[in-house]
Amino acid sequence: MAVYTDVTEPDLSAFLERYDLGRLLSYKGIAEGVENSNFLLRSDKGTFILTLYERRVARGDLPFFIGLMEHLAGRGLSCPLPVPARDGTALGELAGRPAALFTFLEGMWTRHPLAADCRQVGAAMARMHLAAADFPIRRENALSVGAWRPLYEACGGRADEVAAGLGEEIQTELGKLEAAWPSGLPAGVIHADLFPDNVFFLSGELSGLIDFYFACNDLLAYDLAIALCAWCFEPDQSFNVTKGRALLGGYESVRPLEREEVEVFPLLARGAAMRFLLTRLYDWLTIPDTSFVTKKDPLEYLRKSRFLRTIESVGDYGVDVRVGR
Numbered sequence: 365m366a367v368y369t370d371v372t373e374p375d376l377s378a379f380l381e382r383y384d385l386g387r388l389l390s391y392k393g394i395a396e397g398v399e400n401s402n403f404l405l406r407s408d409k410g411t412f413i414l415t416l417y418e419r420r421v422a423r424g425d426l427p428f429f430i431g432l433m434e435h436l437a438g439r440g441l442s443c444p445l446p447v448p449a450r451d452g453t454a455l456g457e458l459a460g461r462p463a464a465l466f467t468f469l470e471g472m473w474t475r476h477p478l479a480a481d482c483r484q485v486g487a488a489m490a491r492m493h494l495a496a497a498d499f500p501i502r503r504e505n506a507l508s509v510g511a512w513r514p515l516y517e518a519c520g521g522r523a524d525e526v527a528a529g530l531g532e533e534i535q536t537e538l539g540k541l542e543a544a545w546p547s548g549l550p551a552g553v554i555h556a557d558l559f560p561d562n563v564f565f566l567s568g569e570l571s572g573l574i575d576f577y578f579a580c581n582d583l584l585a586y587d588l589a590i591a592l593c594a595w596c597f598e599p600d601q602s603f604n605v606t607k608g609r610a611l612l613g614g615y616e617s618v619r620p621l622e623r624e625e626v627e628v629f630p631l632l633a634r635g636a637a638m639r640f641l642l643t644r645l646y647d648w649l650t651i652p653d654t655s656f657v658t659k660k661d662p663l664e665y666l667r668k669s670r671f672l673r674t675i676e677s678v679g680d681y682g683v684d685v686r687v688g689r
């Protein structure tokens with residue numbers, strides 16, 4: 365669950381005095397999510413999401429995240445819109461944490477994505493990339509290739525507790541990724557965590573994107589590679605060609621990939637698998653089992669990584685891509 369911080373009714377009412385939201389009718393913690401504490405809040409003026417930023421979100425990054433959501437919503441992308449207080453600011457403080465209110469997005473995330481969903485996700489991601497092109501604030505990716513080895517080292521040589529030989533396997537793959545990681549490809553603001561639990565659907569139609577708290581500046585095709593890992597594998601971790609084709613096709617229906625992006629895409633996908641393998645491994649080894657957080661399985665990403673290492677060109681996925689316009 366993700367309610368790390370208790371919020372009392374008097375504290376919440378005092379926080380809401382800065383806003384024009386009328387009377388507080390109810391609020392309750394939301395069990396989903398892992399990073400921040402989220403509450404569903406109802407007032408005279410409607411339903412809202414209250415987010416309290418927890419320790420893994422740096423305060424200095426909040427203007428980027430909040431500004432990005434305002435920017436994207438302003439360009440017609442369906443995502444939570446920060447609700448300003450009467451003084452025009454969106455960020456306040458509650459229970460000793462930075463806190464903000466957001467509009468409530470209708471829809472539900474899908475636990476069993478269909479190829480048609482993947483297509484919509486690809487198109488929405490490309491629209492997001494284009495809409496963010498003139499976003500003026502920058503945030504470097506704190507979880508890009510340069511951060512992976514330190515993250516591995518922070519696991520303190522304990523990877524083999526999760527799977528025999530895992531430490532050596534990770535280090536070999538890290539060496540290859542570090543040596544070949546590209547630069548100079550189209551870059552911009554990426555979501556960087558567009559997993560199924562961060563995409564809402566209503567009656568089969570994508571209704572919005574949430575959780576921009578890993579968003580950063582990085583290679584656009586790397587964002588698509590992250591989504592390929594997250595959306596196009598079956599529960600037994602076999603790759604679903606139809607979903608891969610749908611995701612990339614959806615993306616290219618809005619923003620065709622450049623030849624260099626296509627060439628390097630298999631490496632980007634290996635990097636994406638490594639990034640999630642490592643963050644999950646770190647959490648697996650360091651978050652106490654008594655914690656309320658549901659830890660995600662690192663081995664899911666080890667299996668994906670192994671498959672992705674067998675791929676040399678995008679054609680090996682069974683996917684056709686349209687290069688350029």
Ligand SMILES: Nc1ncnc2c1ncn2[C@@H]1O[C@H](COP(=O)(O)OP(=O)(O)O)[C@@H](O)[C@H]1O
Pocket residue numbers: 366394396397398399400401402413443444466467468469470561562574575576577
């Ligand atoms: N704007 C929103 N509208 C509707 N539900 C939301 C909104 N923001 C968050 N939620 C709910 O809160 C849950 C956790 O949000 P998320 O941003 O993924 O948290 P975390 O950053 O902790 O992973 C989501 O799965 C969703 O149920």
Ligand SMILES: N[C@@H](CCOP(=O)(O)O)C(=O)O
Pocket residue numbers: 397398399557559561562575640643644660
């Ligand atoms: N998507 C990441 C974990 C981050 O969780 P989120 O709830 O913030 O999307 C993973 O699957 O490892």
